[in-house]
Amino acid sequence: MNMFSLGAGDILIASVGIPYSPQSLTSPLTKRTILRVAMTLFYSDPIFQEHETGDHPENAGRIMPVLRYMHFVSLDALCKRPAWDGATPEQLQLVHTPEHIAGVEQMAASGGGQLDPDTVVSARSYDVAVKATGAVVNAVERVVRGEDSSAFCLSRPPGHHALADKAMGFCLFNNVAVAARVATEVLGLERVLIVDFDVHHGNGTQAIFWEDPKVGFFSMHRSPFYPHTGMKDETGAGAGAGTTCNLPIQFGTNRKEQLEQFAAALRNFAEKISPQLVLVSAGFDSHRLDPVGSLGLESEDFATMTDEIIRIAQRHADGRIVSVLEGGYNPLVLAECVGQHLEELVQHD
Numbered sequence: 001m002n003m004f005s006l007g008a009g010d011i012l013i014a015s016v017g018i019p020y021s022p023q024s025l026t027s028p029l030t031k032r033t034i035l036r037v038a039m040t041l042f043y044s045d046p047i048f049q050e051h052e053t054g055d056h057p058e059n060a061g062r063i064m065p066v067l068r069y070m071h072f073v074s075l076d077a078l079c080k081r082p083a084w085d086g087a088t089p090e091q092l093q094l095v096h097t098p099e100h101i102a103g104v105e106q107m108a109a110s111g112g113g114q115l116d117p118d119t120v121v122s123a124r125s126y127d128v129a130v131k132a133t134g135a136v137v138n139a140v141e142r143v144v145r146g147e148d149s150s151a152f153c154l155s156r157p158p159g160h161h162a163l164a165d166k167a168m169g170f171c172l173f174n175n176v177a178v179a180a181r182v183a184t185e186v187l188g189l190e191r192v193l194i195v196d197f198d199v200h201h202g203n204g205t206q207a208i209f210w211e212d213p214k215v216g217f218f219s220m221h222r223s224p225f226y227p228h229t230g231m232k233d234e235t236g237a238g239a240g241a242g243t244t245c246n247l248p249i250q251f252g253t254n255r256k257e258q259l260e261q262f263a264a265a266l267r268n269f270a271e272k273i274s275p276q277l278v279l280v281s282a283g284f285d286s287h288r289l290d291p292v293g294s295l296g297l298e299s300e301d302f303a304t305m306t307d308e309i310i311r312i313a314q315r316h317a318d319g320r321i322v323s324v325l326e327g328g329y330n331p332l333v334l335a336e337c338v339g340q341h342l343e344e345l346v347q348h349d
Contacts, residue, residue, distance in 0.1 A: 039078060039079060039080050039148065039346070040078070040079050040080070040148060040149075040150045040151060040152065040342070040345050040346050041079070041080050041082055041139055041142060041143070041147075041148050041150070041151035041152070042076070042079035042080065042081055042151070042152055042154070042342075043081075043082065043084065043135040043136075043138070043139060043151065043152070043153040043154065043155060044063070044067065044081075044153075044154040044155070045131060045135075045155075047124075047127065047128055047131050048060070048063055048128060048131070048132065048154075048155055048156050049063065049064075050122075050124040050127070050128050051122060051124060051125045051128040051129070051156060051157055052112075052120075052122040052123075052124070052125075053120040053122065054120070056120055056170075057170075057291065057292050057329040058156065058157060058158065058170040058327075058329065060156075061331055062156065062328065062329065062331050062334055063154060063156065064331075065331040065332055065334065065335040066154055066331075066334060066335045066338045066339075067154070068335070069335035069336065069338070069339055070338075070339065070342070073339060075339060075342055075343060075346065078346045079152075079342075079346065080148065082138065082142065084134055084135055084138035085134055085138070086127070086130035086131045086133070086134040087130050087131075087133035087134040087137055087173070087178060089101065091133070091134075091137055091178055091181075091182060092130070092133065092173060092178060094178060094181035094182065094185055094186075095164060095173075095174055095177045095178045095181055095208055096162075096164055096165070096173060096174070096178075097164055097165045099165065100164070100165045100166060100167070101173075103115075104121065104125070104126050104129065104167065104172050104173070105126045107121045107125075107126075108121050108122065108123055108124065108125045108126035108127070109123075109126070111123055112125065115166075115167040115168075115172070116166075116167060116168055116169075118168070118169050118170055119167045119168060119169065119170055119171065119172070121167075121172070125157070125172065126172075128156070128157070129157055129172040129173050130173070131155075132153070132155035132156060132157060132159070132173075132175055133159070133173050133175045133178050133179075135153040135155050135175075135324075136153050136155070136175045136176060136178070136179040136279075136322060136324045137178060137179050137182050139151035139153060139179070139322045139324075140179045140180075140182055140183050140187070140277070140279070140322050141182070141187065143277070143320050143321070143322055144183060144187050144189065144277060144320065149318070149319040149320055149321070149348070150319070150320075150321045150322070150323075150345045150346075150348060151321070151322045151323065151345075152282075152322075152323045152324075152325075152338075152341070152342050152345055153175070153322070153323065153324040153325060154325055154338065155175065155324060155325055156325065157170055157171060157172050158170055158171050158175070158283075158325065158326040158327060159171045159172070159173055159174040159175035159176060159177070159204070159281075159324070159326070160174065160176060160177075160196060160198060160200075160202035160203075160204055160205050160281045160283070160326050161174075161200070161202065161203055161204045161227060162174040162177075162204045163203075163204045163207055163208070164207070164208055168203075168204060168227070169200065169204075169226070169227060170327075171204065174204050174205060174208060175324050176194055176205060176279050176280075176281050176324050177194075177204070177205050177208045177209070179279060179322065179324075180192045180194060180209070180215050180279055181215075183277055183279075184212075184214040184215065189214075189276045189277055190214060190276065191214060191215075191216070191273055191274055191275045191276050191277075192214060192215045192216070192275055192276065192277045192278075192279060193215075193216045193218065193269075193270060193273050193275035193277070193278050193279070193312070193316075193317075194209075194215060194216065194217045194218065194278075194279045194280075194281060195218050195266065195278060195279070195280050195281070195309055195312075196217070196218065196219040196220070196221070196280075196281035196283070196326070197219075197220050197221075197262070197280075197281070197282065197283060197286065197302075197305055198219075198221060198281055198282075198283020198284075198285060198286070198293075198326040198327045199221060199222045199225070199283060199285040199286035199290065199292075199293030199294065199295055199327060200221055200222070200225065200226055200227065200283065200285070200293060200327060201219055201221040201223070201225075201227060201229050201230030201246070201248075202217070202219050202221075202230075202281055202326075203227045203229040203230065205217055205219075205281065206219065206229065206230070206234065206244055206246075209236075209240060209243070209244070210236055210237055210238075210240055210244065211236065211237050211238040211239055211240040212239070212240045212243070213239040213240050213243060215240075215243065216243045216244070216245070216269065216270075216272070216273035216275065217243065217244045217245070218244075218245045218246075218247070218265070218266055218269050218270075219245075219246050219247065220247040220249060220258070220261070220262050220265070221246075221247070221248060221249065221286075222248075222249055222250075222251055222286065222293060222294075222295050223248030223249065223250065225251075225293070230246040230248055231246060231248060232246055232247075232248060234246050242272070243273065245265065245269040247261060247262065247265045249261070249295055251294075251295065251296075252296070253295070253296075254296070255296060255297055255298065255301055258295065258296075258297065258301075259301060259304050259305065262305055262308065263308045266308060266309070266312060267308075267312065270312045270315070270316055273316075274316050275312075275313075275316050275317050276316070276317050276318075276320070277317050277320045277321075277322070278309060278312060278313040278316075278317050278320065278321045278322075279321075279322050279323070279324070280306075280309060280321065280322070280323035280324065281324060281326045282323045282324060282325055282326060282338075282341055283325075283326035283327035283328060284302060284327065284328030284333070284334050284337035284338065284341075285326075285327035285328050285329055287299065287302075287328070287330070287333050287337055289330050289333050290327075290328065290329055290330050290333065291329050291330055292327065292329045293327065293329075299333065299336045299337050299339075299340050300340060302337045302340045302341050303340040303341065303343065303344050306340070306341045306344040306345065307344050309321065310344060310345070310348045314348075319348065321345065321348075323341065323345065325338070
């Protein structure tokens, strides 16, 4: 089964080419004014449109509605827009094998193709993916240095399925994993926590840090579902034993119960990890209207989860959070969900 497969109860809607209309958005952001002036780092670049995937769910049309929405509700005025470079080969190799990196580059140079049944490469995909990884790395460097306490990377392609030696599930390089390794191996942090609330389990991130005692990985995801990993008994091994925590959620679990489980499990795990930095794999495909996933969540539920993550960061990591976009394949819904997520980060900063 590939990542596109819909399970019982999934909702399928058109996710490509939906026209933007502010009147269609109902977020509380459109109904109130943010009173306190605050700033957060926000990463986005036109290059992210150049990873061309055709009518694939992970397509360039995901990004523009988010940017329009941010402007409509004035969130863009509360964000700093830093310049940054792509990830270096040395940074990528903190996570990925040289053979994998070269394979992506060579396929792009030859005009593109498919690395697996779900994962498309076009002529510019290598450059785009390197830039996406570089965004998260740069955000971590700035936040760890204390320039700002929070950042959000509106980037693509996503990363959390990418393994050390293999692209998978729309993902070429594991953006959050590379940034976590920069934090521990270059910037000298001893403990980093990755929180993944995408509807799909972040199997690549889990595998990369399976035996790493410096990086805790927490994932709430739909199960059973693609990629069919992330069971509760998957907790790490060797020096990393106990540094993985999975919260699989069965389809049909009510929203209130999901949010309660998320908060309780994350708090307990964070007490164990005591992170100096929190990274977020922010997937919004657990929204009830997502065409690929869905766990029945509403847009405001992502504000609730973000607020819980902020509390964790404030308690353990001096408030330091870097978040990166993973899934979310209904462009208008994604815009609203990112708005909820980003507003919490801005208010926290």
